[in-house]
Amino acid sequence: xxQKIEQLGKRSVNALEELGYAVSILYQSLYWLVxxxxxxxxxxxxxxxxxxxxIGVSATxxxxxxxxxxxxxxxxxxLETLKPYGAQTQVVTGIALAVSxxxxxxxxxxxxxxRSGSAIAARIGTMQESQEIDALRVIGINxxxxxxxxxLLAMVLVMPVLTLFGMFMGMFGASVYTxxxxxxxxxxxxxRSFEVISLSDLLQGLSKSIxxxxxxxxxxxxxxxxxxxxxxxxxxxTTRSVVMSISAIVIADMLVTFFITRL
Amino acid sequence: xxxxxxxxQDTPLAIRVSNLLTYYDGRVILNNVSLEVKxxxxxxxxxxxxxxxxxxxxxxxxxEKPDAGHIELLGKDITRMNDxxxxxxxxxxxxxxxxxxxxxxxxxxxxxxxxxxxxxKLDQKTMQIMSQMKLEVVNLAGFxxxxxxxxxxxxxxxxxxxxxIVLDPRxxxxxxxxxxxxxxxxxELDDLILRLRxxxxxxxxxxxxxxxxxxxxxxRITILDKGEILICGTVDEVRNxxxxxxxxxxxxxxxxxxxxxxxxLQRLTGENIEY
Numbered sequence: 001x002x003q004k005i006e007q008l009g010k011r012s013v014n015a016l017e018e019l020g021y022a023v024s025i026l027y028q029s030l031y032w033l034v035x036x037x038x039x040x041x042x043x044x045x046x047x048x049x050x051x052x053x054x055i056g057v058s059a060t061x062x063x064x065x066x067x068x069x070x071x072x073x074x075x076x077x078x079l080e081t082l083k084p085y086g087a088q089t090q091v092v093t094g095i096a097l098a099v100s101x102x103x104x105x106x107x108x109x110x111x112x113x114x115r116s117g118s119a120i121a122a123r124i125g126t127m128q129e130s131q132e133i134d135a136l137r138v139i140g141i142n143x144x145x146x147x148x149x150x151x152l153l154a155m156v157l158v159m160p161v162l163t164l165f166g167m168f169m170g171m172f173g174a175s176v177y178t179x180x181x182x183x184x185x186x187x188x189x190x191x192r193s194f195e196v197i198s199l200s201d202l203l204q205g206l207s208k209s210i211x212x213x214x215x216x217x218x219x220x221x222x223x224x225x226x227x228x229x230x231x232x233x234x235x236x237x238t239t240r241s242v243v244m245s246i247s248a249i250v251i252a253d254m255l256v257t258f259f260i261t262r263l
Numbered sequence: 264x265x266x267x268x269x270x271x272q273d274t275p276l277a278i279r280v281s282n283l284l285t286y287y288d289g290r291v292i293l294n295n296v297s298l299e300v301k302x303x304x305x306x307x308x309x310x311x312x313x314x315x316x317x318x319x320x321x322x323x324x325x326x327e328k329p330d331a332g333h334i335e336l337l338g339k340d341i342t343r344m345n346d347x348x349x350x351x352x353x354x355x356x357x358x359x360x361x362x363x364x365x366x367x368x369x370x371x372x373x374x375x376x377x378x379x380x381x382x383x384k385l386d387q388k389t390m391q392i393m394s395q396m397k398l399e400v401v402n403l404a405g406f407x408x409x410x411x412x413x414x415x416x417x418x419x420x421x422x423x424x425x426x427x428i429v430l431d432p433r434x435x436x437x438x439x440x441x442x443x444x445x446x447x448x449x450x451e452l453d454d455l456i457l458r459l460r461x462x463x464x465x466x467x468x469x470x471x472x473x474x475x476x477x478x479x480x481x482x483r484i485t486i487l488d489k490g491e492i493l494i495c496g497t498v499d500e501v502r503n504x505x506x507x508x509x510x511x512x513x514x515x516x517x518x519x520x521x522x523x524x525x526x527x528l529q530r531l532t533g534e535n536i537e538y
Binding site for chain 1: 362381
């Protein structure tokens with residue numbers, strides 16, 4: 001019993017330490033992004049562009065496919081549920097709101113956490129193990145400025161764009177199924193969807209995507225920087241980073257949705 | 264001889280480590296370590312595995328903050344520097360890590376140009392010429408467009424050295440330069456270290472456990488054991504020392520501490536043994 005309490009205490013302390021570390025990484029990244037230029041240590045622009053390509057362009061296809069599938073799945077469920085009430089056409093409203101407020105950001109976040117979050121953790125972890133982080137420091141390059149800040153800015157810029165793609169593809173997927181099921185033309189479905197979505201719905205989805213972007217980068221970076229124990233350590237950190245990122249995204253989504261609906 | 268001795272004494276210090284004390288998990292790693300390295304000197308830090316020599320190097324590079332004590336590089340205390348001051352200090356320092364620590368995503372030339380990009384406003388052409396010059400110094404001309412993964416162990420070390428010297432630093436640190444290299448390549452690297460000191464008057468600190476290499480390049484040798492300095496002196500002083508631990512290290516004789524039976528049993532079982 002005593003051992004279990006001790007373990008719980010240690011885990012709580014570790015969790016608090018990691019939270020503090022994440023806040024410190026966020027603060028330092030913002031510091032370098034905003035003030036780095038004035039310190040004559042600007043964040044490397046080509047690195048940001050490279051990261052945007054890696055995070056954004058490479059993930060577009062899988063975001064398109066998965067959001068299309070989720071939209072179609074929602075349409076299948078929605079039409080089946082609304083059939084007894086003869087309100088099948090209302091599926092347009094339900095899906096438009098669900099996708100724009102929730103699903104597009106969530107699916108995109110999970111995909112990016114799995115693809116790019118793990119890549120960031122693995123890259124930093126490998127650099128940590130091969131003393132490349134130490135090499136950066138002795139060259140006079142702050143590792144947070146060089147590795148975390150570009151990833152953060154790239155992710156924050158790219159995630160909303162991917163989420164917008166996701167929203168469109170989610171509704172498009174639903175429209176395709178509805179066309180075959182109800183015969184509703186796709187252009188009618190889409191135009192009705194756009195009428196339903198308000199600016200606040202759009203902003204809700206996009207602001208969530210920015211929050212998820214920050215969470216993914218912070219979780220991946222702290223896991224990468226804390227790697228110990230060679231290749232096995234890198235593997236563990238990568239896995240941990242994906243699990244933690246997805247958990248953080250889902251929990252943050254639930255909390256944000258709760259507070260937004262209370263406003 | 265006397266003149267030479269006086270001139271040696273007058274040489275300003277490049278590095279001064281004073282009463283360095285560090286802990287890890289409550290265990291003392293470096294215990295009250297003090298060390299001075301003069302400008303233009305090659306200081307070799309030796310010791311067995313776990314003696315604290317690589318840890319001492321990390322503190323001298325400002326990679327860790329000590330629990331107590333001070334480290335002065337070129338007359339400035341790096342333990343009291345903020346990030347910005349350390350950034351500027353690093354222009355004067357070059358480091359060749361044990362595994363090279365070349366950036367795997369960059370070519371050899373890009374690796375060497377990184378310190379130039381960080382600390383200078385030179386145009387790309389000038390940086391290319393400078394990196395080319397340093398590659399020629401380390402006999403790696405023609406390999407600039409290769410990735411680190413395409414290089415052999417000795418080439419990685421030489422490329423890392425080219426990166427370390429690209430800013431013509433006043434202090435150059437090596438961590439185990441000969442580790443993993445065959446004797447010929449290792450001897451070449453030793454010659455290169457001596458040439459660099461003579462040509463550029465660099466102060467060089469080498470952490471190694473290779474005796475032959477240490478005796479060849481060192482002006483002075485510091486031997487660490489269990490986090491404490493056993494001796495700091497010239498090659499002859501170290502060779503002629505009558506300290507048993509130094510003798511064991513130099514003659515590759517294993518040293519075993521007398522075992523206390525009760526302590527050993529307690530270590531094994533994790534419990535206090537009562538009779």
